[in-house]
Amino acid sequence: MSTLAVHDHGVAHHEEGHEHHHDTFLTKYVFSQDHKMIAKQFLITGITMAVIAMLLSILFRIQLAYPDKSFPLLETLLGRFAPEGRLDPEFYLSLVTIHGTIMVFFVLTAGLSGTFSNLLIPLQVGARDMASPFLNMLSYWFFFTACVIMLSSFFVQKGPAGGGWTIYPPLSALPTAMKGSGLGMTLWLISMVCFVASSLMGGINYVSTVLNMRTKGMDLWKMPLTIWAFFLTAILGVLSFPVLVAGVVLLIFDRSFGTSFYLSDIVVNGQVMPFEGGSPILFQHLFWFLGHPEVYIVIMPAMGISSEIMSVNSRKPIFGYHAMVYSLIGITVLSFIVWGHHMFITGMNPFLGGVFMITTLIIAVPSAVKTFNWLATLWRGNIRFTPAMLFAIGMVSFFISGGITGIFLGNAALDINLHDTYFVVAHFHLVMGSAAIFGMLAGVYHWFPKMFGRMMDEKLGYLHFWLTFIGAYLVFFPMHFMGLDGVPRRYYAFTEFASMQRWLSVNMFITWAAIMSACAQVAFLYNFISSIFFGKKATQNPWQANTLEWTTPVEHLHGNWPGEIPSVYRWPYDYSKPGAEEDYILQTTPLSQTMSSNLPHDFEDNPAGLEALNKWTSTQKANEEVK
Amino acid sequence: MAFKKIIDSKKLLASLAVFMLLGTNVLMAQTVTADAAAKPGVNWLSVGYYVLLFVLISIAIGVVGKILRVYDLSQQIQGKKGTNWNNIMGTICLIFMVVGLSAAFWDITEQGSMTLPEAASKHGVKIDAMFLTTTCITLFVFVITQILLFSFLFRYKHSDKRRAYFLPHNNTIEKVWTIIPAIVLTVLVIFGFFTWQEVENSSPVKGDINIDVTGHQFAWEIRYAGPDGILGKKDFRLTAGANKLGIDFKDKNSMDDLQADTLVLPVNKVIRLNIFAQDVIHSVYMPHFRVQQNAVPGLPTFFKFTPTITTEEMRRKVDDPKFEYLLYCNKICGSSHYNMQRVVRVVTEGEYNQWLAKQKPYLTPALRTELKLAAADQKKSITQNRLALNN
Numbered sequence A: 001m002s003t004l005a006v007h008d009h010g011v012a013h014h015e016e017g018h019e020h021h022h023d024t025f026l027t028k029y030v031f032s033q034d035h036k037m038i039a040k041q042f043l044i045t046g047i048t049m050a051v052i053a054m055l056l057s058i059l060f061r062i063q064l065a066y067p068d069k070s071f072p073l074l075e076t077l078l079g080r081f082a083p084e085g086r087l088d089p090e091f092y093l094s095l096v097t098i099h100g101t102i103m104v105f106f107v108l109t110a111g112l113s114g115t116f117s118n119l120l121i122p123l124q125v126g127a128r129d130m131a132s133p134f135l136n137m138l139s140y141w142f143f144f145t146a147c148v149i150m151l152s153s154f155f156v157q158k159g160p161a162g163g164g165w166t167i168y169p170p171l172s173a174l175p176t177a178m179k180g181s182g183l184g185m186t187l188w189l190i191s192m193v194c195f196v197a198s199s200l201m202g203g204i205n206y207v208s209t210v211l212n213m214r215t216k217g218m219d220l221w222k223m224p225l226t227i228w229a230f231f232l233t234a235i236l237g238v239l240s241f242p243v244l245v246a247g248v249v250l251l252i253f254d255r256s257f258g259t260s261f262y263l264s265d266i267v268v269n270g271q272v273m274p275f276e277g278g279s280p281i282l283f284q285h286l287f288w289f290l291g292h293p294e295v296y297i298v299i300m301p302a303m304g305i306s307s308e309i310m311s312v313n314s315r316k317p318i319f320g321y322h323a324m325v326y327s328l329i330g331i332t333v334l335s336f337i338v339w340g341h342h343m344f345i346t347g348m349n350p351f352l353g354g355v356f357m358i359t360t361l362i363i364a365v366p367s368a369v370k371t372f373n374w375l376a377t378l379w380r381g382n383i384r385f386t387p388a389m390l391f392a393i394g395m396v397s398f399f400i401s402g403g404i405t406g407i408f409l410g411n412a413a414l415d416i417n418l419h420d421t422y423f424v425v426a427h428f429h430l431v432m433g434s435a436a437i438f439g440m441l442a443g444v445y446h447w448f449p450k451m452f453g454r455m456m457d458e459k460l461g462y463l464h465f466w467l468t469f470i471g472a473y474l475v476f477f478p479m480h481f482m483g484l485d486g487v488p489r490r491y492y493a494f495t496e497f498a499s500m501q502r503w504l505s506v507n508m509f510i511t512w513a514a515i516m517s518a519c520a521q522v523a524f525l526y527n528f529i530s531s532i533f534f535g536k537k538a539t540q541n542p543w544q545a546n547t548l549e550w551t552t553p554v555e556h557l558h559g560n561w562p563g564e565i566p567s568v569y570r571w572p573y574d575y576s577k578p579g580a581e582e583d584y585i586l587q588t589t590p591l592s593q594t595m596s597s598n599l600p601h602d603f604e605d606n607p608a609g610l611e612a613l614n615k616w617t618s619t620q621k622a623n624e625e626v627k
Numbered sequence B: 001m002a003f004k005k006i007i008d009s010k011k012l013l014a015s016l017a018v019f020m021l022l023g024t025n026v027l028m029a030q031t032v033t034a035d036a037a038a039k040p041g042v043n044w045l046s047v048g049y050y051v052l053l054f055v056l057i058s059i060a061i062g063v064v065g066k067i068l069r070v071y072d073l074s075q076q077i078q079g080k081k082g083t084n085w086n087n088i089m090g091t092i093c094l095i096f097m098v099v100g101l102s103a104a105f106w107d108i109t110e111q112g113s114m115t116l117p118e119a120a121s122k123h124g125v126k127i128d129a130m131f132l133t134t135t136c137i138t139l140f141v142f143v144i145t146q147i148l149l150f151s152f153l154f155r156y157k158h159s160d161k162r163r164a165y166f167l168p169h170n171n172t173i174e175k176v177w178t179i180i181p182a183i184v185l186t187v188l189v190i191f192g193f194f195t196w197q198e199v200e201n202s203s204p205v206k207g208d209i210n211i212d213v214t215g216h217q218f219a220w221e222i223r224y225a226g227p228d229g230i231l232g233k234k235d236f237r238l239t240a241g242a243n244k245l246g247i248d249f250k251d252k253n254s255m256d257d258l259q260a261d262t263l264v265l266p267v268n269k270v271i272r273l274n275i276f277a278q279d280v281i282h283s284v285y286m287p288h289f290r291v292q293q294n295a296v297p298g299l300p301t302f303f304k305f306t307p308t309i310t311t312e313e314m315r316r317k318v319d320d321p322k323f324e325y326l327l328y329c330n331k332i333c334g335s336s337h338y339n340m341q342r343v344v345r346v347v348t349e350g351e352y353n354q355w356l357a358k359q360k361p362y363l364t365p366a367l368r369t370e371l372k373l374a375a376a377d378q379k380k381s382i383t384q385n386r387l388a389l390n391n
């Protein structure tokens, strides 16, 4: 059993008390080093970025639905980027690029991991704060800087980066190749370096907190699945993000210092360029070595959050806890060796393609196991439909729908015709975009009382859920068929091909579904903001959950627990245990207090306890016989 | 009390409906007048209309919310239980499942029929077979899992009388559902692997028809070998003026190379596309043949395939006299990425030979003068050498 986690210093620290310790506005809300405040900073920045990225997507959806129509309002709003009320083709590409970048990195990586790892790791493992609160604060401010730089690129003359969120060179390396490869791309690259710095500082903190600062009794196999997920996500990030930096730095060199890492044999507009000997494929390897783990960095926290919420609200232990952990570990390890499936047809050696195909389809196995375990968790549960629960369920539904198309894409032979079509867009928006956003929203609804001490409105939550859930399916489901008809992604308009004009009505439908879903987010924003100030006051454990964060007082204090940090005696999923009084047993309840519900299984590595249990059961039996 | 509210909200809803009708009418009238104007300004009226519509809908939702709250409160005062949201949500889940699956089914038949026609190449048929197998398996899993998910939600919705069944794990069933997907995926991988090897295995064979396709912003250049059947060498450093592909005319094989606007292919012959890019990455995408390969600057790639259906036949099959096979760009490459296409025409061998005979050589008179080449330049190859170097 791990006893690393007992720390007296925390207690000592607390004795001085937070009351004596006067926080100024600046240290409390801005340069805060308290993990709960930093979590809120990440969340609110993340939500802001999500709203911006969503609005960008509505802009380009309008273009796709009405390619021939002029909207003078757009010119009023966007100026030179929409001359005559129609989006400029290069600005369209910039919109797509920045939408993707913000959603993948700023919302679903920083917004998701940043919020919930920061909030839950100390609270659920029983620590007073992160291993390094200062680094934690820096992590947020680097993230914030990255956001500002990324958005500032809308204000440069030629507009933001435009090569797609994957920024493949030579397109991104040659400023003459498109407007979006000018200053906007430089800003993109700088922003990304700041972002990676932020996410490394965060990741190192999460890993070390989980490894070193668990409370007494909290051995690894007693950690909630959320913590397992955040922990493995952080490891994934720490190992893969540096590779992106390497790729980005070499690209900066190629752009600004005349090197040829990625460039060779290039003639732009009839002008022979001096680059020789580089390889564009090298960039793709470096990018996807991060890029693929990145998609799991996005989904694993969502998986952890959903597992936890589904268990709490089904009033049932998560089914196959060990299998859940091992499949997370399996995904973590495998996700490092599948990146080539994004490159089947880029000119990579076909033999390598074959190998990557094998590893890719292997990774579907742990994903399938997780899905089945979620279903088994619901089976014979006693399901409470809180908004958080609905979003967790939505996450599972999306994960299934989108994961299944991964089987097609992972098959190199099928990918020949599907690569870079709307089929891929449908795949990753369901499995990553929608599923991870739903995981994140589930987390917001569930832990809102912990963050703000108040409850969100349930009915608005229901409305938000159904509109978004249906809307997302309406948006992404038809895209599969466009892909199967060979309609490419990242096309400014489908007007030039007779075969694609047929899809115009579908595009219009998708756009209106997207607008409807976007409007539904107003319900969320209103709910979120008004509940912070006027929501119903939360009780200490509003969901009757077992985990440690619900043993802290509703009012936040620096150091989390007023007295000693509680010790942990059991796993986090003792819901509806037969023989127990209530349908939940806190992790802090010792087995000795729950004799009537203990099972031999609870004493696997504790023979003395088992003996006590046997003794207890036999006396119980004897008593009954007497009666 | 609540009753009155409902009447109120009815009024509200009615006025909403009236407003929408009127608004749309006004808007329709607006668009007509707007069409007449040369350069329409921002139509603030319609903007205002949409904003107002949104606000009204929000208010309506707010009113409904209030009514629900009042109703719940009055129930509580009377000592009854409020609305049972667990039952409502459980039921909606079930409805969603039924409606959702039917909609998905409808979509699959309706839009599924808009997808690509049968493969027009030899390897494409194999890919389509794999696709069908994969679709059947995955669709089955999709339907089963979604049905389980939503029917569990309905079946096991909360009840105060019941407790959940404490079931932390069951090793047997977990092994089963690890091993079954593993086996299915192994089968798919094995078939996929061999199909992939077959499609990509393209060691050069004599008699293959070699065609160069070069992508640049924003067009495709197509180069056929002349009568000698061999394409001459290229060097990007030679790109200048009329020699836009950088063809190396020191190489005798270059002299008779032909340029074309259309990619014309003889049916049932092995075609080897040699794929190049000059500036940024492009992608040769010919979905009807299940062909795609990126065009990468500095990294020549190729794709070998055998077209099996002529354009004429395909026109009959899809019942569209204007049908054309297309080659288009499928890797983001800049502003006109969305319009970078060439027509591909599959014809009989006879037609192909006739057509080829009519194509113009790359070595146009203009290029000849540019490169200072005389008609019979074999003898002057020395000067040519120097020229090439100077370029």
Ligand code: HEM
Binding pocket: A166, A295, A296, A298, A299, A341, A342, A360, A361, A363, A364, A367, A403, A404, A405, A406, A407, A409, A410, A411, A415, A418, A419, A420, A424, A427, A428, A431, A432, A433
């Ligand atoms: C069931 C397992 C999965 C398999 C076999 C799989 C396979 C693939 C393959 C082969 C591609 C490349 C398609 C192409 O560009 O032609 C792809 C794209 C993608 N996948 Fe998955 N995937 C799986 C699950 C996931 C998950 C869980 C996520 C994220 C949470 C994800 C996110 C993405 C993204 C973002 C892309 C598109 C990247 C881009 O080109 O912009 N996938 N997937």
Ligand SMILES: [Cu+2]
Binding pocket: A291, A292, A295, A338, A339, A341, A342
């Ligand atoms: Cu991937």
Ligand SMILES: [Cu+2]
Binding pocket: B215, B216, B281, B282, B283, B329, B330, B331, B332, B333, B337, B340
């Ligand atoms: Cu292109």
